[in-house]
Amino acid sequence: MFCRYCGKELKDTATVCTACGKPVDALSSGAAPKGSRWSFSEMVGLIGATLFIPPVGIVMGLLGLRNEAKKVQAAILLTISVFMSLVMLAVVLGL
Ligand SMILES: [Zn+2]
Structure with a gap:
């Protein structure tokens, strides 16, 4: 995978970039992400x-809860x- 900040190639097990020192976020690395969020229009x-x-x-x-990217x-x-x-229950029951 590659550092998202400086682009240096890193070991897949790296947690911190050896070139710029920024933490490596597995989800945003070059590897295919586990899943993607719903876009604004989909939401x-x-x-x-x-x-x-x-x-x-x-x-x-x-x-969506089963998908890390869509959890929120x-x-x-x-x-x-x-x-x-x-709300619908209240309307149906006439409350
Ligand atoms: Zn870096």
Whole structure:
């Protein structure tokens, strides 16, 4: 892999760049990342779908939680879907 700051080639086991001293982030090295985040437009689409169909957010959130890169976004999606589920439940029950 290569240092993301100075471009020096490093051993795959390196945790700190030997040239510039910056910490090596495995996710941002030249190796294929484990997964990618949802793009802004994908997030907008997912949140939009979740607002009308909360189960979409629950399913996509749970799938996203298994992906390191999507964890934060998945947590946001889950929070929104749980909130919307409660709102819809309140509406259905006439509260
Ligand atoms: Zn470096």
